Amino acid sequence: MTSYDVIVVGLGGMGSATVRYLAARGVRVLGLERFQPAHDRGSSHGDSRITRQSYFEDPAYVPLLLRAYELWQEAEKDSGADLLTLTGGLYLGPPESTTFAGSLRAAQEWDLPHEVLDAAAVRARFPTFSPAEDEVAVFEERAGFVRPERTVATHLDLAARDGADLRFGRQVVSWDANGTGVRVRTADGEHTAGSLVISPGAWAPSLLAGLGLPLRVERLVQYWFAPPGGTEPYERQPVYVAEQAGGAQIYGFPAIDGPEGGVKVAFFRRGRDTDPDALDRVVTDAEVDEMRARVADTLPGLVGPVVKTVPCMYTTTPDEHFVIATHPEHENVTIACGFSGHGFKFVPVVGEVLADLATTGTTSHPIALFDARRFA
Numbered sequence: 001m002t003s004y005d006v007i008v009v010g011l012g013g014m015g016s017a018t019v020r021y022l023a024a025r026g027v028r029v030l031g032l033e034r035f036q037p038a039h040d041r042g043s044s045h046g047d048s049r050i051t052r053q054s055y056f057e058d059p060a061y062v063p064l065l066l067r068a069y070e071l072w073q074e075a076e077k078d079s080g081a082d083l084l085t086l087t088g089g090l091y092l093g094p095p096e097s098t099t100f101a102g103s104l105r106a107a108q109e110w111d112l113p114h115e116v117l118d119a120a121a122v123r124a125r126f127p128t129f130s131p132a133e134d135e136v137a138v139f140e141e142r143a144g145f146v147r148p149e150r151t152v153a154t155h156l157d158l159a160a161r162d163g164a165d166l167r168f169g170r171q172v173v174s175w176d177a178n179g180t181g182v183r184v185r186t187a188d189g190e191h192t193a194g195s196l197v198i199s200p201g202a203w204a205p206s207l208l209a210g211l212g213l214p215l216r217v218e219r220l221v222q223y224w225f226a227p228p229g230g231t232e233p234y235e236r237q238p239v240y241v242a243e244q245a246g247g248a249q250i251y252g253f254p255a256i257d258g259p260e261g262g263v264k265v266a267f268f269r270r271g272r273d274t275d276p277d278a279l280d281r282v283v284t285d286a287e288v289d290e291m292r293a294r295v296a297d298t299l300p301g302l303v304g305p306v307v308k309t310v311p312c313m314y315t316t317t318p319d320e321h322f323v324i325a326t327h328p329e330h331e332n333v334t335i336a337c338g339f340s341g342h343g344f345k346f347v348p349v350v351g352e353v354l355a356d357l358a359t360t361g362t363t364s365h366p367i368a369l370f371d372a373r374r375f376a
């Protein structure tokens, strides 16, 4: 039996980056994934993910984002793939909203280049938006979008190029660890290694059941609208997060896939609970109507026919911060889950952190916020 230094379970967003950074360091790594590369059954599909730096969730994420940007660019160079596109980002809401006030706080704390715009300035500069009179926005140039499926596929290719053993259609059914190593079982056999990384996305509640993490798996829908006046004005708009009084946030993208591709928009949070093995792919008229009504407030010209809807899953913690840590009971097991709907923009830096933890037990990146023991 081949012997490995590290086994990575789950090769979605986080796991694919982890095998890439492990293999690049010459670590003998086995990656096991239950579905196919860059599949659409988990959390890392739907053509685009926002990336931004003035992070309203908590300024503690900013150094990780700065590093993630460096690593996206490095992955583009190493692979020749186009992964990250900067479009600028607009964070719009009432002055006291999390979206506006939180973004401003992070920008100021980290001295990130940004501008503050009132409603009239937003309308003048970004005519697809129609903010309410009392709304304000932070605009930052260094925001944009990344391509999730292409990122996963690229990380897997780079890992394979560096010798990683990657196996698909292999569902891990159980694992255990002791002081000398780890053991992982799939339907067709057993694998052993010195250490284990578990990055299972929405399947964390089952693969990490012993930890009793308070995770909620939620279904969220991505919508693509065809604006009646054509996509052209939307090709130049920035990515955005827009919050209304009461807290509901939507976010969206420019038109990035040509005139027929539609313009993507979604609710941030407000998902409904789902079993990850029974994700409902049917999007109802009532769901579309709710999205349409919300879009009409912020981007009235966008409200046309819906050309595509794609459900996806969030795995959410009570404080909406990630879990990235050494397993509290096994020092040779590293866990990464609970990305709470905002993890993709961190994919390469999380890969780097997990590679650090799996090989050295520690990392120089700031991950104190993501401690698995904080819910105890």
Ligand SMILES: Cc1cc2nc3c(=O)[nH]c(=O)nc-3n(C[C@H](O)[C@H](O)[C@H](O)COP(=O)(O)OP(=O)(O)OC[C@H]3O[C@@H](n4cnc5c(N)ncnc54)[C@H](O)[C@@H]3O)c2cc1C
Binding pocket: 009, 010, 011, 012, 013, 014, 015, 032, 033, 034, 035, 041, 042, 043, 044, 045, 046, 048, 049, 050, 051, 170, 171, 172, 173, 199, 200, 201, 202, 203, 207, 220, 221, 222, 266, 311, 312, 313, 314, 336, 337, 339, 340, 341, 342, 343, 344, 345, 346
């Ligand atoms: C609708 C939507 C919009 C989003 N928008 C953004 C955004 O704009 N910006 C942003 O930063 N983030 C966004 N996110 C969040 C981000 O996409 C996720 O945080 C991220 O993709 C999570 O990656 P992951 O590796 O944890 O999960 P996944 O990519 O799902 O990977 C987990 C993998 O583990 C595999 N697996 C599970 N169990 C087993 C097993 N037993 N054996 C083998 N393999 C297994 C799964 O098949 C899967 O491939 C969004 C998410 C959704 C759903």
